Every structure is written in structure tokens, then in C-alpha cells.
Amino acid sequence: MLTVNRLDQQDARLLIEGARQKADEIGVPMCIAIVDESGNLVAFERMDGGKITSVTIAQDKAFTAAAARKATHEYNEKCVPGSLVFGIHTAMGGRLCVVGGGLPVSVEGEVVGGIGLSSGTPDQDMVCAQAGIDHFLTIRG
Amino acid sequence: MLTVNRLDQQDARLLIEGARQKADEIGVPMCIAIVDESGNLVAFERMDGGKITSVTIAQDKAFTAAAARKATHEYNEKCVPGSLVFGIHTAMGGRLCVVGGGLPVSVEGEVVGGIGLSSGTPDQDMVCAQAGIDHFLTIRG
């Protein structure tokens, strides 16, 4: 039997809170998705003004980051024609997302979930995703 | 009427065994999928620690290799913008996988199945897929 740790609802709220604060600060309403370590959705918030396409994309970013234990921008870097990783962006019907903005959430070296942001530029999405994680880890202590 | 040969369950276990041994050796827990010559799943193992995204990707690699009778890394090489092969990675809803790590399994020049590995880098996946085939062919004699 394996024993694994995963985000609970309270953790998910902290992650969203941190991401939302940063999104407010930069003035870009976002879709924010939190998944557990298996990639299943725990919480989701579409800030007023968040994009409709981002409802799906934020979830796919969070899923990818948690389920593959890798940031989506890291896949993006390697997913260039001629690289053996190229093509992974169409896996799972395109659910495996290589657009920047999905980060695994780790506690004590173990991936316990994922966060995905979408509606801004990938750089904005990444900054907000990281802000969510920073807030979560700070409050958790 | 056509007569074709295909992997049976015992063959599939040998393929998995060889791949798993190599995965253990390089310290990367993998998802390992074996399909028959028509691309249908015969056996699957997610080693403890294998990635969730790899559950699908390993199967798609094995499917592609067997059903197209071509290693996924060979498709990858040609699947670059400007090549007429480009775009094949989105076929079948992305199930046709061009990420390295899927190999056809041949016996006496005939493709009898496919093996797909996922969770490491493509190079690691390819090495373990080949190790599965080597083990299978050695034991078979």
C-alpha cells in the first residue's frame, strides 16, 4: 500500500487567494484551478472578467503540472520541433498542456497538487501561479 | 484470409519485465504498456511512482509503434514544420504519439506488437523500451 499526501480544500483556498491577490495587483482577471496530486480538481475560481477559454486551459495546466510533476513551461521549453519531446502537447486530446502557467505544488519535496492560471500572457499566468504557491507556503509556515 | 502472429500474455510479461529491470537500474519508475499487432492493450504496469500522465502516453506510444509499425522517435524526427509528415502528431485526437519511447516488437521480421514507456526523458523511455524487447527476444531464444 502507498500513502500519499494531497492538498485539502483549505490548502486550495490559500493557493487561490495568493494567486488572486497577484492577479488583482497586475490588473488581469484570471481563471485559477487547483488539483490534487492525481490531477483531479479540488477548487476553481473564475475571477469576474476571466476568459471562457481559460476555464479549460487553467484546469489542464494544473492537471499537467501535478500529474506529470513538472511545470508546464518546462515542457514548453523542450517541446520544440526536432526534440524528442515534441508532440507531447497533443497527448490526451490536448489536455496535456505545455503553455506556461501550470506549476506543481510541493511540500517537503513531494508533489501534493498543482495550480494552473490562465487569462493573461503566459508570463503573467506564471507569476500569479507562483504567487499562489508562495502565499500557501507562507501561511502554512 | 490473412494469418497474423501477435504477442500473447506471456510475451507481454517478458517485455514488461525487461523494461522494468532497466527502469529500476536507472532509477526512474515508469509506466509500461504492451499492445498487440493491432494496437490493442495486452498488459500494463505503472511502477510505483510512475506519472499519471504517462498512463495514457505509454499506451499511446505502444499503440502508435505497433499500429503504424514504426518507432515513435522515427515519427518525431520527421514531424517538423515544413516536412509533409508534420501534423501527424494530432491524428486520432493526439493518440498518434510522436514522443520517443514507443517501439514496435518484431519477431522474424513481422511486427507482432508494440511497447511504450513513459515517465522519464524520451531517451530514458527509449532505453527501457529497448531493454524490454531485448529481454523478450533473449528469453524466447
Next chain:
Amino acid sequence: MLTVNRLDQQDARLLIEGARQKADEIGVPMCIAIVDESGNLVAFERMDGGKITSVTIAQDKAFTAAAARKATHEYNEKCVPGSLVFGIHTAMGGRLCVVGGGLPVSVEGEVVGGIGLSSGTPDQDMVCAQAGIDHFLTIRG
């Protein structure tokens, strides 16, 4: 943070072994799928002679049983026209399976995974799925 228990590869093998023994006993080659508590595949075996359609159906039964923490035949009972449960069999593109043959696997009252059998009648599938669980629990002690 939540802490959850889930089947590992060794557990999955025991479940498959018990199910396969019963399938051999009744003379019906089966597809056998084992998933973890989140519904993700851990191990799969298509016995020689198992049906191609059962490759998917066995996995979907196991997924449903684990992810909904309910036997597929229990959904089946309630999934009749006029019942408010009716229609659940089309959820998730039909992946939510209400055909008998999928059972949650529980240890000390906690669902730690699921087993799905397909290729026989639902009754045969259910008997083999239960045999897998019995074998697993007996060996585990």
C-alpha cells in the same frame, strides 16, 4: 493536507492474480483492470482470448468503482428510467460505467482502489472481480 492510502503495484498483482484464477476456473478469458483510489490505472491484463471491447470497459468499470466509491452494479440498479440517477451512464463520455463487474477495493473501511472485469456476462465479471478482492485480502492478512 489530506493523507490517503492507495494500492501499490504489488497489491494490484494480487488482485489480478485472484481474478485470473477465477476466470480460468469458469473458463472465460477476461480483461482485468486495477486502478488506484483516484481512478488512475495501476495494472492491466488481457488474458489470451479476452475481448477487445473489454480493454476499455474493464478500465472504465474499475475507474467508476474507485472514483465513485461504488460498485458498478449498484449504479446499474438505480440507473433505470424514472429514477433520478438515470442518465449517469452517459457521464464523462460514457466512461462512467454502470455495467456490472466493477468493485471498489477497500482496506479498513477506506477505498484504496478499484477492480474492473470484462468479457463474460456481468455476473461472471462480478464473481471474478470479487475473487480478486478476496485473494488480495487473504494474502494481505
Next chain:
Amino acid sequence: MLTVNRLDQQDARLLIEGARQKADEIGVPMCIAIVDESGNLVAFERMDGGKITSVTIAQDKAFTAAAARKATHEYNEKCVPGSLVFGIHTAMGGRLCVVGGGLPVSVEGEVVGGIGLSSGTPDQDMVCAQAGIDHFLTIRG
């Protein structure tokens, strides 16, 4: 290693020929699909006037009959609310078809493929599918 027999292109043409003759006789232009024993398409003909929806349905009927080694109308009989088989009609995204008109094609007791007809009533589809098989077996001798 397993050795299996499957329809070749010549066999497929005989099956289509027999089905088409019957469709002409009853005055209903049909879609006719022939798959191999693994459920993969070998030949397809949309008679002038065949329905567009039937392009998919004929293929799904043939697939189901071959891959599950069972006539689609036999599934239909059992796929009634309250039966443990109910719900199987949504499996594989609905590709598992329980509408009458799909028959496995057997030679010497072994399923070597499937035939699926669509565009008429299920009874008409079934009659034409059977006519295809009769023609095939007669010519084969």
C-alpha cells in the same frame, strides 16, 4: 505467441457484394462496413443514397460485432433497464453499438471479422448483413 486469422481485402469485397445485392433487392441504399477480427476497418462502401449518420454507425456496428464477438442485436436484447448489461451502449464514447445490424463473421468457429450495415430499419440492416455473410461463405466454399 498467438496466431489469428482475419478477413483479407478479397473476403471483405465478398461480404460487401452480398450485402449490397440484398440492399438493392429491398431498395434501401446502405452504408456497409467490414472490419477485421480486432475491429479495425478493412473496407467500406456508402451506396449512392446511403445516410451520412450511417457512415459512423455502420462502422461502429461492425467494430462491436467483431471486437466483442457478439451480434449487436444480441446486446440490444440484454441492454434493457434493470439488466446488469444496461449501460454498455454508452461505452467507448458510444462506439459500442447495440443497434441491430452488426454481425461477427466466423469461419470454422473463429471470429475473423465483422460486418455492419446502416441506413435501413434495424431489421433491414440485419437482413443485409446476414446476406453479406451468406454470400461470403457460399463463394468461399
